[in-house]
Amino acid sequence: MQLSATTDYGIRIVLYLIKNNEIISSGVLAEQLEIPKTYVLKVTKKLELANIVTSYQGVNGGIGLAGDPAQITLWDVISAVESTTVINKCMEQENEYDVKAEDYCKLRKVYGLLQQAVExxxxxxxxxxxT
Structure with missing residues (x-):
């Protein structure tokens, strides 16, 4: 599995929020982390859907952590931001490839063990x- 730049941004954003422990505007996040603001907005939306961050509206609005920072794992952020977290296509569920995965993916059991170890x-x- 190779993590995308978007996932790297997500990890950096969450680490910054944990370290600063306050609500921070997307503009400040973009400036401090040297991430394009459009990416900050894109990534924080995914993190918000996963209940990792919350967005606050208004004059003092911005992005803050949604819960206890001590409970956020690297897996939480990666699985929130990455489009897929499987190490091989034959591990994906609910696709036509999966129907014959045992025929075409002889290493499925090995991949499954590796996938579980990584997770x-x-x-x-x-x-x-x-931090």
């Missing part, structure tokens, strides 16, 4: 420990 490890990494 478990990423779930064990709390972002607060990286």
């Amino acid at each position: 478990d490890r990423l779930q064990s990494i709390k972002l607060i420990d990286l």
Whole structure:
């Protein structure tokens, strides 16, 4: 699995919010993290849908953490932002490839074990420990 630049931005945004522990405007996030504001808005929308961040409207509005920062894992952010988190196409569910996956993907069991190991490890990494 190769993480996208968008996911990198998501991780950086959440780390910044954890470190500063306050509501921060998207403009400030863009400036401080040197991320285009359009990307900040795109990424924070995905993070908001995953209940990692919350957006606040008004004069003192901005982006803040939605819950306890000590509970946010690296996996939470990656799975919120990445379009897919599977390590191989034959691991994807609900597609025509999956119907014959056992025929075409002889390593499915190995990939499954590897997928679970990656997910478990990423779930064990709390972002607060990286700040």
